[in-house]
Amino acid sequence: MKMDSNKIYKSEAATSHLPGMLHEAAKPKMRGENVNVFYGEKQALFDVNLDIGANEVTALIGPSGCGKSTFLRCLNRMNDTIDICRVTGKITLDDDDIYDPKIDVVELRARVGMVFQKPNPFPKSIFENVAYGPRIHGLSRNKTDLEEIVVTSLRRAGLFQEVKDRMHQPGTGLSGGQQQRLCIARAIAVSPEVILMDEPCSALDPIATATVEELIDELRENYTIVIVTHSMQQAARVSQKTAFFHLGNLVEHGDTDEIFQNPREERTKNYITGRIG
């Protein structure tokens, strides 16, 4: 297997408005080294080496069952909730090994947030959904502070205008696209550094999808984003880096433009043009 995990990204984050980012840009936010994942006896990921650049969008693509979600769930240790799942290798966040027994998983998940494929708002009010994270982490000093956080998060997620008059109605009463944006608002309310999104648009219509994509593009400014998608167009539209998985192997990764226009591997080319998958 050909791997060049040492490849250094010329980050798109150079376009960032945050001046401090310019030096950081070369250094990946997260890094996976020789990641193997087993579900019981069955191995789902084989020696994956992948860097996630700061303040850019990395898209994970590949046919169904190739291990995209599995890799994504390794990044915030959501795999811990699956009894039979075992992870080996090293994954770092800002150079800290996140599988170190000393690490606080709860804090890790506050730093690496996640948005799921199917919108899963809690059966609480819209306000309470967004306030959930800040409340458990004690991010606000008082009530106005909390309201501030909720409103900012909803505004960032592009949902505030639609729900500002119904903040105290159940979040489950929103449309699918609104629910997904609510989940995004919920995730950014705890100010994570990385946001993982597992097919966030698969349940959405084209208009809601466009809203979410615009949102991802805006969020890139302040967050590092990893997105799993089955839509080549979406990957091409929103991401700067793309990683192609096949049968548990990371086949190829690099700049999105390059992967789509000039793939090095035959398998990548076949997948992008629709011949495998």
Next chain:
Amino acid sequence: MLVLWALLFILALSATGFFLGRQRALSLVNGDQRNLHSMPKYYGSNVALKALVPAALLLVVWSIAQPLYVNYSISSSIPESAVSETSSLGLLMAEVRRVADGLDSTVAQGTISDELARDPNADLNSITEGFKSAGQILTSEITRPMLQAAQSYRSMRRDGRFYMIIAVVALSLLGLIWGIRETQPRFRARNVVENGLKVLLISAASIAILTTIGIVLSLIFNTYEFFTLYPASDFFFGTSWAPSFSGRGGSSDLGILPLLWGTLYISLVALVVAVPIGLFAAIYLSEYAGPQLRAMAKPMLEVLAGIPTIVYGLFALLTVGPLLLAVFGDEGVGIMQAGTAVMTAGLVMGIMLIPFVSSLSDDIINAVPQSMRDGSYALGATQSETIKKVVLPAALPGIVGAILLAASRAIGETMIVVLGAGAAARMSLNPFEAMTTVTAKIVSQLTGDADFSSPEALVAFALGMTLFVITLGLNIIALYIVRKYREQYE
């Protein structure tokens, strides 16, 4: 006895019909079943059903209708003068039936000859003698009109049975012949059997429903009768329960409040025990326990649910009562007089309800989608935060439903209270005092010789009706809540 034979006969006939029908169908097409509309067994089943169903129906209807008819025609033939001697026609008819049954068994034992038993002018003394030597007990003296009524009752009953058997057997045979004649290659036996099965299932369902309706109606009528003898306001608002058994009515106090108080108090204690323990056990089993432990512990908890309540009652009487008495009795704190008390019954009932609460809550907690939990974990919540803030609130309506169902079981529970709570109807706040419940009093009002024309016995129906209304209400609310909650995720 004869009815049983008749039933066996039509069953045998219908079994024979099955084979005959199948045989005939096959032989009509020279054994090539492709030329039949349906499989041969359907032709057999068709014949079997025709031989069985109408005859069995007739048997049932006749068995119900005949006693009604005989009763009616006998009671209208009894002269007025005979009725006025005893208190009422109903009592006299009961006596007549008793004499008729007595005649049957004395004749069977041979102490009275059949001729004497049939003779309308038979000597009353020799009949009474015959009854006595056969060990038959009579509550009042046999009079001539009573004897004659009993004799015609006997003969009508015997004739009725005789004609019934003939009719049933004949109908069964007719059905058999009809079914066999229908058996032609193009006959759609399969569809007929399909319909026949449907009718069978419908009748099973309607028997279940009709008996329930019947029970409720009898509750209502008897409750009504009770309220004609005893004022409803005294029943519902009376604070004293002191039935007298000396005479009919009069001095009894039949207020339900002390009993309701006992019922609710004991149920409350039971729920205070069962709800937290059951709920926490369910949370542990569904959220924390590993698969192996879960596979072990769940069935073990459910074994608790299979223990008969009388065993729990013994446990209350022999173990929990003395234990509590040792601590809270005169030797200890000094607020408990005897082993039977609200606390004893409540604790044991609580233990009984634990598996009920835990297995219902477990189902409900498991029904909360995993994606809710994942959403919470992904925001950096710990497991207990997730349970407290996401899982339990989402499951709350269902859990409330489970608690209400448990409450309605607690209210209806009898054996544990009979053995564990004592028999004193009182309204007190001290949970270490003996109290009693509605169910326990229903038992004690009806054990022994109950005279169902006295308010002391009829009150049982009013008590039962009250309980029924309360538990029905609780169940309806519980089911409504549970269903409402299910809709949320589907």
